[in-house]
Amino acid sequence: MSYSLDFSEKELLSDLLMSEEQITHSYTSSIMESTCPDLRNALSICLTNTQNCQFEILDLMNQRGWYKIKEADSVDIENIRNKFSILYNELS
Template sequence: MNQQKVQNPEKQVAKTPQMNDRDFINDLLATEKYMTASYSTALNEASNEVLYQDLLSIFTETQNMQRELYDLMFREGWYKLESADQQKLQQSFQQFKGYESQFPNGNGGLQ
């Protein structure tokens, strides 16, 4: 199985005890991911519509910032992905396609 890496050339940073650009951005990315998960929980539990809309606005800004930080890390070569194996994708698709019949009306319960 030949897993191909999807990445940009890695921008080199100094390897010292002090935090470098990669460390700072990685820390920011982790924080944004944590915040979006927390805002998602708050959105699920907000009973007041005005509060819900405020949280939704903040969540959207936070999610967009998370994506920008991810994109930056990917551009700098600090975030690497593996290309998906086409056979595994097809197997997963067939597996989840089979679950569809378990839902009412065969369409996830939607009318």
């Protein structure tokens, strides 16, 4: 029995995006749990590369209208800045 797997570009990019997100989470967890500086550094490089790849996929999907990205306005940015400033001060 043979199967034909014809995926659209949108389906392939969506799958790639989800895969990159999972890999990003795995690298982040591994970095947080590692005590070896060399391993942490190597994983950090991998994480950055994965994040860059994830952004490229996201950008391609956005260009094609398959993933809408909401631009943050100055009010949103200021609200987030205030929120994290309060959290930072509470933890200090």
